[in-house]
Amino acid sequence: MGVLTDYFRAPDDGAVLAAVDDAEGGPLVGGARPVFDGVRAKGVHPEVVLGQLIAVARDVQWEADLAGETPVWPTTPPPGREGPTDEDDPWSTGPWIMRLSRPARDTLADLPAAGLPAVSARWAAASEELDTTDGEDLRPLVEALTALARRAREAGEDLYCWICL
Template identity: 60%
Template sequence: MGVLTDYFRAADAAVVRRELEAADGGSPLLGPRRAFDGVEAKGLDPVVVLGQLVAAVRQVPWAVGLVGETPVWPTTPPPGPEGPVDEDDPWMTGPWVFELDTDTRDTLAAVPDADVPAVAARWAQAEELHGASAESLCPVVGELAGLARRARAADERLYCWTCL
């Protein structure tokens, strides 16, 4: 089973929640609604794999917390560490949406097209990418950088929709 991830831009979390409610939590990039401008990026979770990309852009080591994220969906609070786990809890089953911090957006937006191959080459060294080539990662880097530039220009935020 793989993890599906879609990155998209939106004005704010309230707009995202309304669209997710209308689509029963489905990807805002799929189906006839295609509510937002975004990039389908299967398996590129925001914390580790996107964090590795941010680290490659900044030319720093990856660390937990490099990409800040705030839960947006489900709308119920995440379960606390106490108490039994409810298998029907939406936090157990997904999908999940997180708002990414503006530093992440601005880091990706700052990647000039001419630097995409070098960034992709650094990112390809991440263990989590299982030996992906820089050439295969160039389109993803370019698409994410372009999405981030459009979000920054529109004063919007970046979001990640993910599900199992």
């Protein structure tokens, strides 16, 4: 079983939380029109794999906090609670939704179109978690993520990642 990850843009956490119950299957479903504008990116976990793309784009070493993700759903557990309590607990089962930092969004948005083939190739070489080592295989995803980041920034919105097992 793989991890499903969808990246999407939204005006704020409230809009995301309002859609959580209505978006069974993720933010990119919803009949004829998806709930949010986004990109399917199976297995591109924000902390590690997307963080590696951000590291490549910034020409820095990968660190765990490069995407600057903040949990949106499930929300913070009640005080005194250490972790999941049962199999129906969303902390155990998901889905999980993370908001990415504005610097991460802007790093992706600022990637020039002419540089995407080189960035894709470097990302493929840098990430053991990806299913390919060929940058050309990743270029459509990099193009889609950078375009999404640009649309989010132009609209004053944040980028989010929906994660499901």
